[in-house]
Amino acid sequence: EGTGAASLLGAGKLEELADITGGRGIITPIVKTPMTKARKRFESAAEAHEPVEDETDDLRRPEFVIVDHELTPSQIRNLERATGAQVLDRTGVIVEIFHRHANTREAKLQVEMARLRYVAPRLRESSNGGGRQQGPGAGESNLSLDRRKIRDRLAELKTQLEAVQRDSDHRRSARKDQLRVALVGYTNAGKSSLMRALTGSQVLVQDKLFATLDTTVRTLQPETRPRILVSDTVGFIKQLPHDLVASFRSTLSEALEASLLLFVVDASDPTYEAQLEVSRSVLHEIGADVVPSRLVLNKMDRVDDARRAELLEKHPDAIPLSAHRPEDVSALRKTLIAFFEADMVEDVLVLP
């Protein structure tokens, strides 16, 4: 249906989709099919319970159909029947991408739980699908067996996750007295680049959504006394399905414990304000909107002078920079040090 896949992933991100579909994601034929024509074809084929007959050759028939909305399990089933293709909805795609990018044990466990939670209700609905006829082999007993397996596995994962989280709580409390800056913001805003520039570390930077799923913590370089830690969190995304927010709560909670949040936005992106809104609402959801924050307008190297003036007028307190310019990064470093120095002076004044 035209915009779905591309708008979910953003311009130039189709290779990520191709990746999910094992390199077979032929997107053009679907994108080019006029909405009404496609719908008519799907509807009549769905009524007849048979795959869509297309006048174009087999090569152009999609193997995957990706929809930028939530679909109900029966919608997915009907679409699959009508198109003869595998259907993924928005949550399905996001879960799949998260799955590919999870690196640490904690993220892997969280993603697997999110995946199973996504699958479970889809099994449930198809087992009592309003008395409709079931496909061969989709017997009631198999389904309840599958559901029990999923439940057991979820319980197992939950125990493992709790153990891992106790460990990271320990690590966190060991860091408690340290000064913390957390980079937050929309996915692809440039958080990893900034993190790398600030800390001199080798954090993965990729022009891909969700390259960062885990929180990384590094020391601000050159070292200060006391040390200032910088952490990079999972990128936010619009309409992040609720289950996934819950899954990543512990990853995001790193942001809650920071003394300062740097809201990173891609200032060269005309939709940056909508992205900022998304980040704000995710932070509100996890209760991190009480932490002091500064807006960082990143990728200013891509912005012309007129736009720069406009942005600065709109956000007078923002820090404009480019993560690719060393002089900008070192100015940000000075701002951070000054922030914490002022904070420490306040502490001294407050304490008798």
Ligand code: GDP
């Ligand atoms: P993250 O998802 O927020 O961690 O974003 P990344 O740090 O992975 O950056 C996403 C993409 O934007 C990468 O291709 C970076 O090279 C690019 N990028 C990051 N910062 C800048 C910048 O200041 N200017 C330009 N032109 N590109 C940048």
